[in-house]
Amino acid sequence: MKLSEGVEAAVHSAIVLADLPEGATLPSSALAEYHGVSGSYLLKHLKDLVAAKILDSVPGPAGGYRLARGVDRISLLDVVLAVEGPQPAFRCLEIRQKGPGALEPASYKRPCGINTAMLKAERAYRAVLAETKLSDLIEEYEIDADPRAVAFGCAFLERYQRMPR
Numbered sequence: 482m483k484l485s486e487g488v489e490a491a492v493h494s495a496i497v498l499a500d501l502p503e504g505a506t507l508p509s510s511a512l513a514e515y516h517g518v519s520g521s522y523l524l525k526h527l528k529d530l531v532a533a534k535i536l537d538s539v540p541g542p543a544g545g546y547r548l549a550r551g552v553d554r555i556s557l558l559d560v561v562l563a564v565e566g567p568q569p570a571f572r573c574l575e576i577r578q579k580g581p582g583a584l585e586p587a588s589y590k591r592p593c594g595i596n597t598a599m600l601k602a603e604r605a606y607r608a609v610l611a612e613t614k615l616s617d618l619i620e621e622y623e624i625d626a627d628p629r630a631v632a633f634g635c636a637f638l639e640r641y642q643r644m645p646r
Contacts, residue, residue: 506545533563
């Protein structure tokens with residue numbers, strides 16, 4: 482299974498936004514700069530997160546993005562589904578029913594075994610993502626983070642955050 486780079490950018494952006502003070506926002510350009518990604522590319526994924534009610538988009542000169550709910554209420558599955566959509570990674574096209582040896586559709590009484598196995602794996606994968614909250618990732622990071630990375634992140638947020646008026 483391969484997820485788009487947008488998932489990584491979206492998760493990292495949400496985690497950065499988790500460190501903002503109450504009511505503050507961060508512009509998308511600052512998030513893009515922080516992660517070294519294209520602003521237009523990141524903006525597409527931030528809009529997906531807003532549509533999924535993971536982020537709030539605040540308009541105006543002091544606007545930007547902030548989390549719409551607490552990090553303990555945002556799972557990795559929430560972010561993946563917002564960016565990638567709800568479709569399963571594997572999509573069975575029933576190719577066993579095509580080609581020169583295919584029989585009439587009524588002769589395929591059982592679901593495709595490959596599809597069944599793939600969907601079972603998808604359910605397990607999604608269950609792990611659903612139980613992993615952003616708060617878990619933040620907690621793990623705080624245990625192992627290099628103090629220089631933490632200091633840089635704090636200084637960056639201090640410089641670019643926008644406080645409500």
